[in-house]
Amino acid sequence: MRVLVVEDYAPLARSVSQGLREEGYAVDLAGDGEEGLLFAESNNYDAIVLDLMLPKVDGLTVLKRLRDKGNPAAILILTARDGVSDRVSGLDAGADDYVSKPFAFEELLARLRAIIRRRYNHQDRTLRVADLEIDTVGRTVKRAARSVSLSAREYALLEYLVARSEQIVTRAEIWEHVYDFSADPSSNVVDVYIGYLRKKIDLDHPVKLIHTRRGQGYMLGVDTP
Amino acid sequence: MRFRLTAAVLGVLSVSMVAFSTFVYWATRHDLWQGFDAWLYRESQSLSHVVEEHANSRFVFEYQGIAAFEDRRRPAYFQFWKPDGTVMARSRWVVGGDLPRKSGDFGNPTYFWSTLPDGRRGRFMQVAFLPRGPTQSINIPPPNRQPTTIVVARGSEDVDESLGQLRLRLAGLGFLVVLGAGAAAAFMVGRELQPAVALASKIGGIDVQHLGERITVDRLPTELEPPVAKLNELLGRLDESFARERRFTSDVSHELRTPLAGLRAILEVTAARLRAPAAYQGAIDEAHVIVLQMQAMVENLLMLARLDGKQIEVLHEEVALFALVNDCWKLHAPKATERGLTFENQIPGAAIVETDRDKLRLILGNLLANAVAYTAPGGRVVVSGGAGNGVLLDVCDSGPPIPEPMMARIFERFFRAEAARSDAAAHCGIGLALVKGLCEVLALDVSAANLPDGSVRFRLAMVDADRKRAKPATPQPASRAAA
Numbered sequence: 001m002r003v004l005v006v007e008d009y010a011p012l013a014r015s016v017s018q019g020l021r022e023e024g025y026a027v028d029l030a031g032d033g034e035e036g037l038l039f040a041e042s043n044n045y046d047a048i049v050l051d052l053m054l055p056k057v058d059g060l061t062v063l064k065r066l067r068d069k070g071n072p073a074a075i076l077i078l079t080a081r082d083g084v085s086d087r088v089s090g091l092d093a094g095a096d097d098y099v100s101k102p103f104a105f106e107e108l109l110a111r112l113r114a115i116i117r118r119r120y121n122h123q124d125r126t127l128r129v130a131d132l133e134i135d136t137v138g139r140t141v142k143r144a145a146r147s148v149s150l151s152a153r154e155y156a157l158l159e160y161l162v163a164r165s166e167q168i169v170t171r172a173e174i175w176e177h178v179y180d181f182s183a184d185p186s187s188n189v190v191d192v193y194i195g196y197l198r199k200k201i202d203l204d205h206p207v208k209l210i211h212t213r214r215g216q217g218y219m220l221g222v223d224t225p
Numbered sequence: 226m227r228f229r230l231t232a233a234v235l236g237v238l239s240v241s242m243v244a245f246s247t248f249v250y251w252a253t254r255h256d257l258w259q260g261f262d263a264w265l266y267r268e269s270q271s272l273s274h275v276v277e278e279h280a281n282s283r284f285v286f287e288y289q290g291i292a293a294f295e296d297r298r299r300p301a302y303f304q305f306w307k308p309d310g311t312v313m314a315r316s317r318w319v320v321g322g323d324l325p326r327k328s329g330d331f332g333n334p335t336y337f338w339s340t341l342p343d344g345r346r347g348r349f350m351q352v353a354f355l356p357r358g359p360t361q362s363i364n365i366p367p368p369n370r371q372p373t374t375i376v377v378a379r380g381s382e383d384v385d386e387s388l389g390q391l392r393l394r395l396a397g398l399g400f401l402v403v404l405g406a407g408a409a410a411a412f413m414v415g416r417e418l419q420p421a422v423a424l425a426s427k428i429g430g431i432d433v434q435h436l437g438e439r440i441t442v443d444r445l446p447t448e449l450e451p452p453v454a455k456l457n458e459l460l461g462r463l464d465e466s467f468a469r470e471r472r473f474t475s476d477v478s479h480e481l482r483t484p485l486a487g488l489r490a491i492l493e494v495t496a497a498r499l500r501a502p503a504a505y506q507g508a509i510d511e512a513h514v515i516v517l518q519m520q521a522m523v524e525n526l527l528m529l530a531r532l533d534g535k536q537i538e539v540l541h542e543e544v545a546l547f548a549l550v551n552d553c554w555k556l557h558a559p560k561a562t563e564r565g566l567t568f569e570n571q572i573p574g575a576a577i578v579e580t581d582r583d584k585l586r587l588i589l590g591n592l593l594a595n596a597v598a599y600t601a602p603g604g605r606v607v608v609s610g611g612a613g614n615g616v617l618l619d620v621c622d623s624g625p626p627i628p629e630p631m632m633a634r635i636f637e638r639f640f641r642a643e644a645a646r647s648d649a650a651a652h653c654g655i656g657l658a659l660v661k662g663l664c665e666v667l668a669l670d671v672s673a674a675n676l677p678d679g680s681v682r683f684r685l686a687m688v689d690a691d692r693k694r695a696k697p698a699t700p701q702p703a704s705r706a707a708a
Contacts, residue, residue, distance in 0.1 A: 009483050009484070009486075009487055011484075011487035011488075011490075011491060011511050011514070011515055012483065012486050012487035012490055014511075015487065015490040015491040015494045015495075015508075015511075016490055016494075018494055019490065019493070019494035019497065022494070022497065022498065080478075080479045080480075080482035080483050080486070081479060083475075100482075101482040101483055101485070101486035102482055102485040102486035102488075102489045102490075103486060103489070103490075104489070104493065105489070105490055105493040105494055105497070106493070
């Protein structure tokens with residue numbers, strides 16, 4: 001999943017993005033409201049972590065502009081202002097959740113997972129497709145009740161494919177949701193990781209779950225040609 | 226107060242009633258007895274006319290009967306004595322002895338109390354007179370004649386009874402009047418004190434959470450209007466003070482939360498997994514920087530609190546201005562270099578100012594930090610002054626200018642040009658407030674101005690030139706420090 005962190009306090013922005021990357025998220029950083037708007041409007045983020053007190057354009061304005069344009073990203077406000085009126089105005093402007101500073105990083109992760117689940121209409125922490133199970137909290141994967149060991153990037157790719165299960169996902173979408181600006185933009189990196197996943201998920205199983213749709217992209221699900 | 230006022234009104238009323246009743250009683254008593262005595266006198270005069278003295282001390286008594294003296298039940302009495310002391314005549318019911326008699330002067334009636342023949346208490350009047358003769362006037366005693374004496378007496382029970390009834394009525398009336406007046410006084414005092422009671426209740430209901438309320442009381446007496454107005458003014462000042470305190474606490478809390486959040490995130494993310502030593506070192510260094518920033522902020526806040534509490538001691542010493550500016554700049558040079566800023570210290574090397582070195586260092590440090598944070602990358606920061614012309618020093622940067630609407634507020638606590646942190650705790654909006662507070666302590670006037678060339682100048686001017694005694698420097702080439 002790809003997350004945009006809009007935070008002007010550099011030490012906090014750096015540590016949050018580092019922690020999120022280590023959890024398998026693709027993370028982009030914006031240091032002010034103007035940059036945050038630009039990133040959010042030009043990329044398809046699964047979630048945005050948004051500070052309210054930002055230089056140039058304040059966070060509430062960023063939030064309202066994004067929602068006015070129908071941006072579907074789950075938005076979590078992260079701010080030092082924790083008055084009831086601050087929370088109400090943030091949530092009413094279209095935020096999905098609100099975390100006050102200082103916060104426990106574990107809590108930030110849990111809330112982020114929750115708003116991303118809601119964004120893809122999943123109620124459960126466990127995502128299932130046929131006999132494939134993904135525990136989004138423990139970040140573990142099982143196929144036919146057997147554990148599958150994945151790297152962070154492989155997990156991120158699989159989680160996105162499962163979130164969009166039974167839908168054709170283009171390479172560009174995978175690129176947008178799984179890789180951040182710091183990733184190597186070579187053209188076949190998506191195909192390489194899809195290959196890794198196939199070996200770990202489908203190789204020993206008669207029913208294949210990852211399918212290639214020529215000229216379109218990939219689809220995860222029980223194949224119904 | 227209500228009880229005391231009611232008691233006071235009752236006391237005054239009771240004393241007035243007693244005085245009034247006493248006056249009425251004694252006046253009535255006096256009139257009654259005066260009338261009684263007048264009756265005795267009139268009767269004695271009437272009786273004296275029924276006696277005639279003839280030659281040879283022969284007296285003729287021609288009494289025909291007067292109703293008052295003939296009444297069987299409660300008669301009046303009289304008795305005549307001849308000049309020789311023998312009884313001439315007496316009324317019908319004088320039995321068992323003579324009426325009492327006193328010594329007295331001719332023509333002057335004497336009144337006295339004694340017991341009547343029937344045992345009742347009675348009032349007596351005695352007068353000596355000369356009975357009229359066939360040709361003589363009654364009141365002109367010839368030298369050879371002796372006066373005759375008459376005593377007239379009457380029971381005083383009617384007057385006594387009247388006076389008794391009067392006493393009873395006055396006492397009853399007084400009691401009723403005092404009782405009624407007491408109730409009326411209690412009611413009126415209560416009614417008049419109602420605004421004061423309501424005022425006390427309203428004052429009692431105001432606590433820290435309701436300082437925005439103002440005291441309004443219906444039917445407030447004119448006398449209470451000035452204190453209530455003053456009380457409302459006091460509430461206004463308290464409200465403002467508490468609001469400022471709350472805003473300050475909220476701002477401090479907010480400004481400390483962001484670096485705390487950064488610190489916590491760094492520690493938690495770093496501790497989440499095993500890392501290479503260099504990664505731990507990087508995290509520690511970053512956390513250390515944040516701690517130093519927070520420390521600077523807390524120290525600034527403490528200094529502000531001391532300024533508020535007027536707990537600042539000002540030392541006076543000779544300070545070499547040029548060296549102090551260079552010294553302060555060292556702390557900001559790395560950041561300035563990072564932002565591509567150049568620095569120039571134009572203070573004359575020999576400029577000496579008598580002031581508090583540490584406080585001036587804080588002022589300079591904050592002004593330079595402000596210039597480094599807000600000057601556009603690639604700009605210039607210049608410190609000048611020390612020339613003894615009333616300007617201690619100027620800190621100029623190449624801009625951008627401070628927006629004019631914000632110029633008036635930049636020295637307010639926690640005010641920033643935009644609602645964001647720039648370098649977090651180091652510029653949380655208290656630096657310039659602290660500069661202003663410290664300048665007041667050092668008798669300096671700090672001002673900010675956008676100059677026509679687009680640069681921004683912060684000027685420290687001396688309010689009291691004698692006190693600061695900036696010594697003009699002798700002309701010599703100025704050393705320069707550049708970042």
